[in-house]
Amino acid sequence: MKSTGVSVIGVAESDLGMSPPDTTPVDLMAQAAGRAAADAGISISEIDGVFAATSQLRMAPLALSEYLGIHPRYFDGTNIGGASFMSHLAHAVEALRAGLCTTALIAYGSTQRSVSRAAASPREPNFYETPYRPVLPVSAYALAAARHMHLFGTTRRQLAEIAVAARKWAAMNPKAWNRALLTIEEVLEARIISSPLSKYDCCLVTDGGGALILTTTDRAADASKQAISVLGYGEHLSHQSISKMAELTETGAVVSGKAAYEMAGLGAGDVDVAILYDAFTICTLMFLEDLGFCPKGKGGDFVAEGAIAPGGRLPVNTNGGGLSYCHPGMYGMLGMIEAVQQLRGACGERQVEAPKIALAHGNGGVLSSQCTVLFGIEQ
Amino acid sequence: MSGTEPISPYRRYLAGCEASRLSFQRDATGAAIFPPRMPDATDHGPLAWTDSAGAGTIYSATVVCPREAEPYALVLVDLDEGFRMMSRVVDVAAESVEIGDRVSADFRKLEDDGPVLPVFVKTGSDA
8 A cells, every 4th residue: 555645634514405595605615624624623824725616616716715814825726527626636635745735725615405506507508419408417327327227237226226325324424415214116216307317316406515634644643633645546537528428338437546546556455435426326336337346337236235335345425425415516525525534433323344445436527527536544 | 601701610510400411520530520620629630521321329318307398318329420429319209219229310490499400210220
C-alpha cells in the first residue's frame, strides 16, 4: 500500500434533506465547510485552497470564499457533475504536493429539492437529443440498463436488490431521507419512469451538501481526529451525451479505477468498504463490474441474495447512498465523507468492522465523468 | 445552400432533414462523424457532407412513461454507415421495440412548431 502523502483531516455534511425557505446553495456549502474545519480542529482562516462546485452557482469558488471571508491562493471550480469532488480531491492532492496551498477545502451545497430539479440543474439544449424528449438523466441510464439486460441477462429483480440493499443500510443511518422498509416487489411494481427503471431504481431529490479538508500527511498529525490517507485516485471523461458513449455497459470507471488501484498499489480485493455513486441502481451494478469486484456481466449475480446489504459479502453504500440517504444532485462529496467516516469508525449502527481501505467512486452526467478515490488507514 | 455561405453544422443538418435526407459527415480517413462538426474541429479534415441511406439497428431502447402523456420509444440507433444517433421509433407500440430491431429513417415534425427530424420505423429484426 502506497500513500499520496496527503490526508483528510476533516469531513462534514451540511444540513440535509429539505432546507428552510430561501436557504441558498452557498449557505449549505459554507455550513459544511465550517463544520469540517471544526472537525479537523482548524480555523476557517487557515484554508488557502478552495475547491467547490454546484449546479446552482456559476462561480462556486468565488461565492464560497466570499461567504467564508477567505482569499485562497489556489482554487478550482471544475464541474463535471457528481464526480466533481473526487476530481477536486485529485487536483487538491497535486496542489498540496506541489506546495501551491497547505490546507485545501472541497465543498458542495445544493437546494435542488427546495427549488426543484429543473431550476437547480438546467440543461443546455442538445440539438441532436433534446427534440426526442429523453427524460434526463434517467432515460440515459435506462438505455444503459436495457443494454446490460440484453447482453448479460441482468434482470429487474437483480437491480431491485440494489435498491433494497441501499434502503437496509439507510435504515441504520439517522440522517437518511428514506428509512422505511422497501421490498423487491415494491421496486418491481412501482411506476416505470423510463423502462426498465422504476421510481425506486432512481435516486432521491434532496437538498444537502458536504465538505472535506485535506493537508499534507506531515501536517495532518496535528489534526484533532484520526487523519485518513489518500492512497490513490483516477479520473476519466468519456463523453457528455449518452448517444456518444461508445459502449453503454462499460463505463470510464474501468480507467479511473485502474489508475487509482495502481497509484495505491491495491486491487479490488483489498477494499473493505465500497461507496459507489448510485444515481440509479444500474450504476452500482456496473461500477461493481468496472472497478473489478466481479467480472463484466456478472454484476447481477454479485448483488443477488442481499450480497451488498448489511451482513453481505461486500459493504456497499453504507450510508444508504443516493437511492435512500441523500441525493442533492452531485452526490460524490457525500460518498467521500462516508468512506472517511467508515475508516474512522464513526458510523454508529452501520459501522463496518474495522475497515482499513475504503473506495469512493464518483459518477457525473450520464455515465460521463468517472473518478475513483482510495482512502486508507496507514499502518 | 451554395456551399459558400457560412452555415452552422446544425442548420446544414436541418436543411437535409427538410429534404428527407439524414446528413452526416465523413473525415479524410472515411470515418463517419455525427453530430456534424465545424470544418476545422478534427484531426482528419476536411469533412465531407454525405447522406445516410437511413437503415440501421436499434442499439438500445427505453420506453419513456410521462405521467400525463402516451409512452414513447426512445432509442439509440446504429446507422449502417457507422454512426449512432438518438431518435424515436414510431408507428408501433413503444413496448414492442427491441434491441437488434432493424429500422429505417422517416422524417417527421415531433412538435407542431418544431423542425422536421429523423425518426425511425421498424423494418424487421436482425435476430
